[in-house]
Amino acid sequence: MAQFDRKWWRHNSEIAKELKSKIFENVSAENRKKLSEILDKYHKIKKEELIVISQPKSNGLVLYGVIYKGLNEDNHPLVMDASFNIKPVDIIRLEKEIIQPRGGGDTTLNEKKILLIGCGSVGSILAPELIKFGIGNITIVDNDFISTDNIYRHQLGLNFLSKNKAIAMSKFLEENYPYTTIKPIDNSIENSVTNSIIDLQDYDLIVSATGSPNTNFYLNNYLFKNTINTPIIYCWNEPYGIGGHSLLVQNRSSCYNCLYDENLVNKGSFCLPGQHFSKKIAGCSSSFVPFSSLDSHKTAVLTLDLVKNFLNNNIHNNPYLSWKGDNQDFINAGFMTSKRYDLSNNELIKSRYEYIDNTCSICSIK
Ligand SMILES: [Zn+2]
Incomplete structure (x- = not known):
């Protein structure tokens, strides 16, 4: 996936486009169908949109997050190809099963x-x-x-x-x-x-x-x-x-x-x-x-x-x-x-x- 500075917003249509295609290429056919159905129903215009990507790995699920800002179209950023303000976000997991054993409990x-x-x-x-x-x-x-x-x-x-x-x-x-x-x-x-x-x-x-x-x-x-x-x-x-x-x-x-x-x-x-x-x-x-x-x-x-x-x-x-x-x-x-x-x-x-x-x-x- 394209690299970009974690501290700063990037106004970049290429990154948004690549992220979109990577997600659709790497999900199963069944999940791709479900995702398309969800995105089809998306009509609410928000100023920001957070996407959390869950990737299965041998030692469990790994979560990534990306936030889009300045959306002004009635379409989800995973549907349209446009130039967005985009920034990666760190996902901190607070589920009981995650934080208790790691904390020694x-x-x-x-x-x-x-x-x-x-x-x-x-x-x-x-x-x-x-x-x-x-x-x-x-x-x-x-x-x-x-x-x-x-x-x-x-x-x-x-x-x-x-x-x-x-x-x-x-x-x-x-x-x-x-x-x-x-x-x-x-x-x-x-x-x-x-x-x-x-x-x-x-x-x-x-x-x-x-x-x-x-x-x-x-x-x-x-x-x-x-x-x-x-x-x-x-x-x-x-x-x-x-x-x-x-x-x-x-x-x-x-x-x-x-x-x-x-x-x-x-x-x-x-x-x-x-x-x-x-x-x-x-x-x-x-x-x-x-x-x-x-x-x-x-x-x-x-x-x-x-x-x-x-x-x-x-x-x-x-x-x-x-x-x-x-x-x-x-x-x-x-x-x-x-x-x-x-x-x-x-x-x-x-x-x-x-x-x-x-x-x-x-x-x-x-
Ligand atoms: Zn006694």
């Missing part, structure tokens, strides 16, 4: 439904990554809004200030990742369940990323007491970058409550019990637990590995996994780490089932 995960509870610092990293896995259906529950405290820890930043976190994330995901069903719920998980806005049985996996023990206890109790077997992952950050954790509960042999002793001390924590970590920003009434966006990324990576291994059926128990960070800022702020923090990374992995409590008041009652 797994199309077999497309039927999976995930409930993400909490779209704060960790949740806002998880949501787009779950979609990049190829997950086709995500419900996001959060009744909080993006505040100035969140700007440097939340993926959405200043542009979404004062917006509800679930709705803002949903808008971002819909604009950037087509072919995914996203349902935002601006409500607490407790209200959503009590008022039947969602049914926890509807999902293949629940991810609780609120970092709130109260919410996690509520979910744990609700799932066990109502004999709901939907697998759930709880994930949260420790303060000052000393670590983060993810617990998968996919069967009834253990639960979130197993992590806590009779004094409600989290045995899996890296912090010595009895310390309080909320910090106030000068001149601002709100308080927050100090951790950085980097900590949330590390917790999100730990959690996403767990999600992927679970969805690929590579895990059959309920592991409690942790990442361990530097404790210098934590110590400098006057806090003390727990004995569990002293374990090496290998020891942390080896002890991933040691949290299980055979006398647990929730899961040991069979």
Whole structure:
């Protein structure tokens, strides 16, 4: 086919004529007939006309595009021989089958439904990554809004200030990742369940990323007491970058409550019990637990590995996994780490089932 500069319009009857003849020479007799029938019905005068040519190749269809400009006749440019302004255009294919595998997603995960509870610092990293896995259906529950405290820890930043976190994330995901069903719920998980806005049985996996023990206890109790077997992952950050954790509960042999002793001390924590970590920003009434966006990324990576291994059926128990960070800022702020923090990374992995409590008041009652 004739070569021409891709950047500039060409006013050239020879190129238009050659393109027309190449198309008609290279289509099958059946398609040539169909094309002629379509062109015969063409009467609408447009200022521009785009032609997309699909060429079968050994590795699939290849698409080319050409745009004609300045048409002033009641005839399609593939019918008449005339001089047109003509320019090639790049065709970008956005079909699900094309963009998902190329982006690293797994199309077999497309039927999976995930409930993400909490779209704060960790949740806002998880949501787009779950979609990049190829997950086709995500419900996001959060009744909080993006505040100035969140700007440097939340993926959405200043542009979404004062917006509800679930709705803002949903808008971002819909604009950037087509072919995914996203349902935002601006409500607490407790209200959503009590008022039947969602049914926890509807999902293949629940991810609780609120970092709130109260919410996690509520979910744990609700799932066990109502004999709901939907697998759930709880994930949260420790303060000052000393670590983060993810617990998968996919069967009834253990639960979130197993992590806590009779004094409600989290045995899996890296912090010595009895310390309080909320910090106030000068001149601002709100308080927050100090951790950085980097900590949330590390917790999100730990959690996403767990999600992927679970969805690929590579895990059959309920592991409690942790990442361990530097404790210098934590110590400098006057806090003390727990004995569990002293374990090496290998020891942390080896002890991933040691949290299980055979006398647990929730899961040991069979
Ligand atoms: Zn338990």
